[in-house]
Amino acid sequence: MSTHSHTPCELCASRKQSMFSDLPESQLCTISDYKNLISHRKGQILYYEGTKPLGIFCINAGVVKVYKTASNGKEQIIHLAKKGDFLGYAALLSEENYTNSAMIIEDAKICFVPKEPFLNTLLKNTDFFKRVTKQLSHEIGVMEERLTDATQKSIRERLAFVLLQLANSYGVEGGGNQKIDLVLSREEIAGIVGTATESVIRLLSEFKKDNLIDMDGKKIIVKDKRGLARLSDFYA
Amino acid sequence: MSTHSHTPCELCASRKQSMFSDLPESQLCTISDYKNLISHRKGQILYYEGTKPLGIFCINAGVVKVYKTASNGKEQIIHLAKKGDFLGYAALLSEENYTNSAMIIEDAKICFVPKEPFLNTLLKNTDFFKRVTKQLSHEIGVMEERLTDATQKSIRERLAFVLLQLANSYGVEGGGNQKIDLVLSREEIAGIVGTATESVIRLLSEFKKDNLIDMDGKKIIVKDKRGLARLSDFYA
DNA sequence: TCCATTATATGATTTATATCAGGTTATTTT
DNA sequence: AAAATAACCTGATATAAATCATATAATGGA
Known part of the structure; x- marks a missing residue:
């Protein structure tokens, strides 16, 4: 230091x-x-x-x-x-x-x-x-939203939402897609979503299989924002 | 009005x-x-x-x-x-x-x-x-705590904690016990905890059976604060 | 007072997700 | 480079809790 x-x-x-x-x-x-x-x-x-x-x-x-x-x-x-x-x-x-x-x-x-x-x-x-x-x-309003999501939404929905947020905050353009320019371990992503590491691993694989995301080394590429947005909503 | x-x-x-x-x-x-x-x-x-x-x-x-x-x-x-x-x-x-x-x-x-x-x-x-x-x-800190509890604690733990908080805020003394002097429906309690109404009903019955609480009409009497405190913590 | 509605209760079933266990693949460290 | 450690992946299993179904009790209106 x-x-x-x-x-x-x-x-x-x-x-x-x-x-x-x-x-x-x-x-x-x-x-x-x-x-x-x-x-x-x-x-x-x-x-x-x-x-x-x-x-x-x-x-x-x-x-x-x-x-x-x-x-x-x-x-x-x-x-x-x-x-x-x-x-x-x-x-x-x-x-x-x-x-x-x-x-x-x-x-x-x-x-x-x-x-x-x-x-x-x-x-x-x-x-x-x-x-x-x-x-x-403003932050209080954001926390209220996060609390509500935590109690009422599924892990899949919350992960999809987190990926969209990360893309907004840390996204860099490239080939029409957005790459989340930030190295996060699966465990850390789990910590954001509020779930188990294994669940994140499984769901990210699923998202990749469904062509919603892709990987570039340890970084996540968001390929289908609309798809993730649909997933992040209830019953949609 | x-x-x-x-x-x-x-x-x-x-x-x-x-x-x-x-x-x-x-x-x-x-x-x-x-x-x-x-x-x-x-x-x-x-x-x-x-x-x-x-x-x-x-x-x-x-x-x-x-x-x-x-x-x-x-x-x-x-x-x-x-x-x-x-x-x-x-x-x-x-x-x-x-x-x-x-x-x-x-x-x-x-x-x-x-x-x-x-x-x-x-x-x-x-x-x-x-x-x-x-x-x-201060409220931001409280919301951070609630978010963490929501993602990491069980419904039983959260309900026990909510009852303790309600007793603190709305409790009136009576026969050594504290009565939560506030009429809340099971659905509203579920809304505080962030769970389904049925789960609250079941858990409240369980708490009553275990002599942690009692009912006075629609109001809840907290009989065993320490017991609820123990329940509200992880693995305790 | 009766009827309709809402709240509570409880059982059966399903489902999501945590946990456990055993791998492989990456990273560090020595 | 080899060894050690950490990260990632996948399958099997367990379990908490949601949902569904139906019954009873309580409440409020007409």
């Missing part, structure tokens, strides 16, 4: 995609002065569930899985965070310990902004505060 | 339990001036998923179920809101339509505070804004 402090936020390319996008120069500089950029390798942990948040993370590059460990030992992946995403602000703002853990799954550059400058900026800049609040509120 | 505009927020008994609790008199009056109290009977709808939020609801008395309708027609109950709870602020702050619906399940008195005075107060009073944000952040 190596620390740099170059690349001020003002010049950060991933800023445009983040909640920092509209911060005025002056406030951006304040944050920039306090932040520091850390490189992380795949497998490293950003923070653990149950520990105290000391600031927020801003992802400059790479991918981070945010997950909870269930009492049976299995991982439920809550979210895959990428360039421009913020991490840990909910825990910070709730004034509680982290409710989840975060692990790098694709080599990453991540800025850490300590609690103080972040909260100060929040209070100074109401627009920024509103944007953060908007994001929090 | 009858409208009154008496009981100013300053004198409202349920205020102390709400996010309004620490508002200064002046701001409370602003809100009070704009709000209006409406009585609702069981079965009435407060708002529907997909519609535009025009303000927030503050529950003075009664119980409201907040739920999503899944594509198979079943209801997933997200939350049961009672005295002192706010409803619809997440949708308002996300600047999106409601992601869920709300129905009265116990005769209620509910204040409606229009968008404008609520948002103005929020921006004027940073402490209040912080408290709302804290609540939103």
